[in-house]
Amino acid sequence: MGHPISDYFRRLVEETAASWNRFWFTPTDAYGVSVLRVLTGAAALLYLLGWTPGLTRWFGVNGILPVQTVTNVLTVGADNGAGFQWSYLSLIHTNGGLWAAHVVAIVIAVLYLLGVYSRLTSVLTFVVVLGYTHRAPMLADMFEPILCMMLFYMCLAPSGAYLSFDSRRRRRVKPDLLQSPNDADGLIKSATANLATRLMQVHLVGFYLAMGLSQLGGLDWWNGGAMWMYIADSDSRLIDLTSIARLRSGIFFVNAWTHGIILFELTYAVLIWKRLTRPLLIGVSVFMWSAFALVSGRIPFSLLMILGNAAFIAPAAYRALAQRFASQKTAETTKPAQPARQPAAV
Amino acid sequence: MAEMSTPNKATATADQLPGQAFRSFVTLFLLIHLFCVIISLSSVNVASALQIKLLDTLKPYTQLLRIDLNSTRYHFTYADDHEQSHSIEIEFLDGPRQGETVSLPDVGIRGSLRRRRFQTLAQVMAYGASDGNDANLAEFAKALGANSLQDQTEGAVLVRCRRHRTQPRNLQVATKDNPRDPFDEAYYTTVYEARVWKDKSGRVNVLKMSATGEVAPLTKEGAKNGASN
Numbered sequence: 001m002g003h004p005i006s007d008y009f010r011r012l013v014e015e016t017a018a019s020w021n022r023f024w025f026t027p028t029d030a031y032g033v034s035v036l037r038v039l040t041g042a043a044a045l046l047y048l049l050g051w052t053p054g055l056t057r058w059f060g061v062n063g064i065l066p067v068q069t070v071t072n073v074l075t076v077g078a079d080n081g082a083g084f085q086w087s088y089l090s091l092i093h094t095n096g097g098l099w100a101a102h103v104v105a106i107v108i109a110v111l112y113l114l115g116v117y118s119r120l121t122s123v124l125t126f127v128v129v130l131g132y133t134h135r136a137p138m139l140a141d142m143f144e145p146i147l148c149m150m151l152f153y154m155c156l157a158p159s160g161a162y163l164s165f166d167s168r169r170r171r172r173v174k175p176d177l178l179q180s181p182n183d184a185d186g187l188i189k190s191a192t193a194n195l196a197t198r199l200m201q202v203h204l205v206g207f208y209l210a211m212g213l214s215q216l217g218g219l220d221w222w223n224g225g226a227m228w229m230y231i232a233d234s235d236s237r238l239i240d241l242t243s244i245a246r247l248r249s250g251i252f253f254v255n256a257w258t259h260g261i262i263l264f265e266l267t268y269a270v271l272i273w274k275r276l277t278r279p280l281l282i283g284v285s286v287f288m289w290s291a292f293a294l295v296s297g298r299i300p301f302s303l304l305m306i307l308g309n310a311a312f313i314a315p316a317a318y319r320a321l322a323q324r325f326a327s328q329k330t331a332e333t334t335k336p337a338q339p340a341r342q343p344a345a346v
Numbered sequence: 347m348a349e350m351s352t353p354n355k356a357t358a359t360a361d362q363l364p365g366q367a368f369r370s371f372v373t374l375f376l377l378i379h380l381f382c383v384i385i386s387l388s389s390v391n392v393a394s395a396l397q398i399k400l401l402d403t404l405k406p407y408t409q410l411l412r413i414d415l416n417s418t419r420y421h422f423t424y425a426d427d428h429e430q431s432h433s434i435e436i437e438f439l440d441g442p443r444q445g446e447t448v449s450l451p452d453v454g455i456r457g458s459l460r461r462r463r464f465q466t467l468a469q470v471m472a473y474g475a476s477d478g479n480d481a482n483l484a485e486f487a488k489a490l491g492a493n494s495l496q497d498q499t500e501g502a503v504l505v506r507c508r509r510h511r512t513q514p515r516n517l518q519v520a521t522k523d524n525p526r527d528p529f530d531e532a533y534y535t536t537v538y539e540a541r542v543w544k545d546k547s548g549r550v551n552v553l554k555m556s557a558t559g560e561v562a563p564l565t566k567e568g569a570k571n572g573a574s575n
Contacts, residue, residue: 050458199376
């Protein structure tokens with residue numbers, strides 16, 4: 001009796017440890033995280049550029065949210081808690097200083113996007129974006145936590161391995177090596193690339209579960225009316241679908257959309273791990289978030305959720321896409337020149 | 347397409363994996379980090395006493411890295427009153443802009459983060475009004491008023507948070523309470539109103555006029571005359 005039980009636990013520990021190692025530590029092609037760097041860099045840059053028109057209006061000397069107001073609200077507010085939402089922007093007390101810091105922040109994000117000293121600029125971009133979200137945490141929406149999550153994990157990855165100035169520089173220094181490959185296939189493989197991708201995948205699935213499960217706690221998500229709140233929100237929506245309310249079956253459309261969102265979110269969290277269902281879920285995700293963006297006006301958040309799918313696409317798929325693009329380009333440039341038009345015979 | 351980097355069991359041999367020390371260290375980090383993530387994500391809406399305690403303990407890490415979701419509405423909507431669309435109105439009571447009313451958001455295209463920030467601030471104020479969080483509301487009203495009066499040496503404004511109720515689903519029957527025009531005044535209610543004034547010394551003061559469920563203690567004229575003083 002003692003033997004089978006101890007054998008079971010020994011096997012359980014061994015196989016769990018092996019699966020754990022395989023899941024988190026198997027070195028993977030760094031091309032995937034390089035693509036993610038470009039995507040998250042673009043998102044971070046857009047986020048920072050979005051602050052440009054209203055920078056001093058919000059954070060300036062006579063701004064809507066001066067440092068003291070934010071501190072008071074965070075200290076007094078029972079919900080928010082206080083103390084660890086540190087922002088370097090809170091140390092700047094002049095409009096000129098604020099603009100200088102903003103320009104530096106944008107330059108850092110551009111460098112990260114282009115892959116210049118990616119190891120350093122990835123961390124700096126994360127710090128910069130955190131600085132803005134922590135400066136006024138009450139203004140943060142669903143967009144900011146997801147962007148911060150993605151940028152944090154990109155700090156762990158060799159995101160400048162490809163599609164970057166870093167890789168070009170490496171090729172110049174070591175022209176005999178294509179990209180300093182460390183694998184027999186000629187690829188740069190890295191355990192931290194896998195680690196960062198896995199963390200992003202797990203955390204994103206966590207967000208989907210949090211959305212789906214918390215929606216199940218709301219009556220309007222059960223009676224199918226939740227999406228009407230967005231359809232009828234005339235201040236934010238980009239398209240007006242209220243005319244469907246006049247249709248006899250309009251209510252069914254709203255109900256189906258509401259139930260479909262929860263079904264999709266919970267299904268995504270489970271089936272995105274399955275190779276067979278993954279492409280389908282990614283396709284549905286693009287459709288679902290695009291439709292949500294149009295009806296709710298939450299474009300940045302919806303785009304980020306679509307972008308999150310990139311963490312589930314294999315580096316090989318990105319390579320195939322890039323090669324296809326490159327070969328098309330080559331074919332276009334090497335296309336034989338059209339013969340010169342002969343003058344018409346008289 | 348969309349094939350994931352699922353490690354192949356056959357190819358993931360021990361010699362491909364990083365060293366034992368690295369894996370042990372990272373595993374420890376992963377366990378702590380994922381625990382923080384799970385606690386933050388699972389307590390986004392409702393949290394048990396244990397979760398609240400854990401969130402408080404893990405705050406130095408989760409808040410610093412923005413893992414803490416801080417009551418972000420990932421449920422999208424529960425159709426509560428304070429989840430309706432809100433805006434902020436600033437009405438100038440005197441000075442060169444007397445009688446002018448500015449409605450925020452006054453900038454940004456629909457769907458932009460720039461516009462959304464004003465809507466989020468208005469929503470935070472509406473939530474504070476329904477919660478009776480007067481201290482925070484006064485802070486926001488004061489800051490909004492001071493921002494509006496920055497070009498004046500003294501003056502007064504009314505800061506209002508207005509709720510824009512969504513139209514009901516049954517739009518076939520237009521009633522007095524639910525007209526066809528979504529921007530009809532019938533759909534708007536003031537959930538919070540405060541008078542903010544700047545005195546000669548440049549000090550900005552605030553006085554709550556009304557909040558959700560309360561009757562305004564002062565008339566606009568009274569406020570204009572500085573009845574609080």
